[in-house]
Amino acid sequence: MEIHQIPALRNPVMIVAFSGWNDAAEAATGAASHLLGCWTDPSFDVVPELIADVDPEEFYDFQVNRPMIEVDDSHVRNLTWPGTQIFALRTPSLENDFVVVRGVEPSMKWKTFTSDLLDLADDLEIEIVITIGSMLADTPHTRPITVSGSGAHPDIAARLGVEISKYEGPTGVLGVIQDACVRRGIDAISLWAAVPHYASNSPSPKATMALINSLEDFLDISIPQGDLHEQSADWELEVTEMAREDSDVAEYVKALEETKDASDLPEASGESIARELERFLRRQTGN
Numbered sequence: 001m002e003i004h005q006i007p008a009l010r011n012p013v014m015i016v017a018f019s020g021w022n023d024a025a026e027a028a029t030g031a032a033s034h035l036l037g038c039w040t041d042p043s044f045d046v047v048p049e050l051i052a053d054v055d056p057e058e059f060y061d062f063q064v065n066r067p068m069i070e071v072d073d074s075h076v077r078n079l080t081w082p083g084t085q086i087f088a089l090r091t092p093s094l095e096n097d098f099v100v101v102r103g104v105e106p107s108m109k110w111k112t113f114t115s116d117l118l119d120l121a122d123d124l125e126i127e128i129v130i131t132i133g134s135m136l137a138d139t140p141h142t143r144p145i146t147v148s149g150s151g152a153h154p155d156i157a158a159r160l161g162v163e164i165s166k167y168e169g170p171t172g173v174l175g176v177i178q179d180a181c182v183r184r185g186i187d188a189i190s191l192w193a194a195v196p197h198y199a200s201n202s203p204s205p206k207a208t209m210a211l212i213n214s215l216e217d218f219l220d221i222s223i224p225q226g227d228l229h230e231q232s233a234d235w236e237l238e239v240t241e242m243a244r245e246d247s248d249v250a251e252y253v254k255a256l257e258e259t260k261d262a263s264d265l266p267e268a269s270g271e272s273i274a275r276e277l278e279r280f281l282r283r284q285t286g287n
Contacts, residue, residue, distance in 0.1 A: 027134035027207035
């Protein structure tokens with residue numbers, strides 16, 4: 001890892017997202033990219049600062065994650081290697097600054113990769129690590145995207161007010177980072193968005209917005225939404241049109257809607273409305 005600077009940050013929170021296995025419909029990396037760009041409006045004047053980047057030669061299999069060639073307007077070819085970058089976001093209007101980790105899930109040496117990342121977290125005096133991911137699920141695209149939050153250890157879950165992770169099975173690098181945080185005594189939680197599996201081929205701004213809203217709820221802050229609402233509505237319309245073209249898919253979506261509505265009905269008049277009201281009031285106060 002090449003460290004460019006160790007900035008002085010206020011109560012920094014680390015947000016971690018990787019493309020690949022942890023990133024259905026690019027929702028998680030979309031949320032990280034949104035965080036890096038949503039405060040660049042002149043009214044906020046927040047500019048991401050590159051803290052460090054990871055040497056791809058050590059952690060990536062280039063036959064799995066191949067470098068990309070791009071040609072600019074001057075017809076000059078540029079080669080971009082897969083990798084991971086770490087940015088600082090100073091947000092003076094909030095109580096916390098942010099460190100955003102965004103990259104491609106490494107192919108090898110996960111223990112070394114995680115150790116290097118958390119060494120940097122120690123240097124930056126990170127208070128909490130929030131990993132964000134997205135997974136395929138049997139859920140309808142026409143309903144709010146569900147985000148589950150969990151802690152990697154019962155004590156952390158109880159103290160931070162999230163569920164205890166009960167998942168068993170294969171994991172990605174996010175699970176390794178969560179485990180390493182527990183062993184180091186760093187608070188860590190994970191947020192996962194459930195993406196409709198029949199609509200996972202294109203980026204889902206609706207799932208990205210759900211992750212951003214969950215970050216708002218957990219941190220009790222307001223994050224600029226930009227055009228996420230418009231993009232989410234457009235995405236939902238596109239998926240609806242796709243479903244209408246296939247009667248089997250349309251029937252399947254209808255069945256998912258009925259199941260979702262039945263399970264969410266007890267909450268619809270209570271917690272969900274309260275959360276939306278709290279978000280609205282936070283944004284009004286922020287403005």
